[in-house]
Amino acid sequence: MSYFTEFKKGIWRENPVLVLNLGLCPVLAVTTSVYNAFWMTAAALFVLVSSNIFVSIIRKLVPWHVRIPVFMSVIVTFVTVAELTLNAFQPDIYNALGIYLPILAVNCIILGRVEDFASKNGVIASGLDGLGTGIGFGLILVVLSSLREILGANTFLGYTIIEGYKPASVMIMAPGAFFILGLMFWGLNAISSERKA
Numbered sequence: 001m002s003y004f005t006e007f008k009k010g011i012w013r014e015n016p017v018l019v020l021n022l023g024l025c026p027v028l029a030v031t032t033s034v035y036n037a038f039w040m041t042a043a044a045l046f047v048l049v050s051s052n053i054f055v056s057i058i059r060k061l062v063p064w065h066v067r068i069p070v071f072m073s074v075i076v077t078f079v080t081v082a083e084l085t086l087n088a089f090q091p092d093i094y095n096a097l098g099i100y101l102p103i104l105a106v107n108c109i110i111l112g113r114v115e116d117f118a119s120k121n122g123v124i125a126s127g128l129d130g131l132g133t134g135i136g137f138g139l140i141l142v143v144l145s146s147l148r149e150i151l152g153a154n155t156f157l158g159y160t161i162i163e164g165y166k167p168a169s170v171m172i173m174a175p176g177a178f179f180i181l182g183l184m185f186w187g188l189n190a191i192s193s194e195r196k197a
Contacts, residue, residue: 006125010133016109017140018188023109026100027141028177034157037145039093040100041138043082045131047104050078052118052130059119071114072105079105109137140184147180148172 016022026044030036054074062070083101086094094101104110113133118126146156152171154161170176 007128007132011136015136023107029100031145032172033149034145037141041141045134047078048130048134051075051114052126055114055118056123056126076105
């Protein structure tokens with residue numbers, strides 16, 4: 001097993017959003033601005049890497065029949081740490097992310113990586129798997145939020161892009177998120193089809 005392979009698979013080949021179609025609720029909800037997407041990425045990355053590493057450390061101590069409740073407790077602990085930290089140091093972001101921050105505790109991406117990978121592999125490989133998956137998740141969030149913010153609000157990180165341009169406000173709403181995400185699915189499939197040909 002190559003550590004680099006474990007790291008990069010979550011970015012492209014097993015991207016949690018575009019390939020596995022997991023975690024779409026926060027992807028669609030928090031991508032109205034790049035700033036929100038960045039902080040959701042940071043929180044998810046922290047929870048993914050920390051949970052993977054911790055589960056990998058305790059995997060041989062946990063009886064097989066109680067692994068899911070134990071793994072969920074680990075994930076909830078790290079989500080709580082992320083939540084309390086954001087509430088203490090970035091209360092505006094904490095409020096903007098709303099319910100989607102605590103929902104990370106039951107996010108299929110995180111539980112899937114813990115159950116499928118960290119519970120069966122070593123600490124370094126598990127940490128790299130969490131890091132790659134978190135980066136893959138974050139890249140989709142940032143690209144999607146960038147397009148939505150530019151097209152739907154004519155801003156990027158709060159700065160106006162084109163003076164006098166009337167933005168398509170539908171892009172900030174849910175239909176815009178689905179439309180852009182659909183284009184991203186199409187792009188991934190087109191690139192994957194060309195590589196196979």
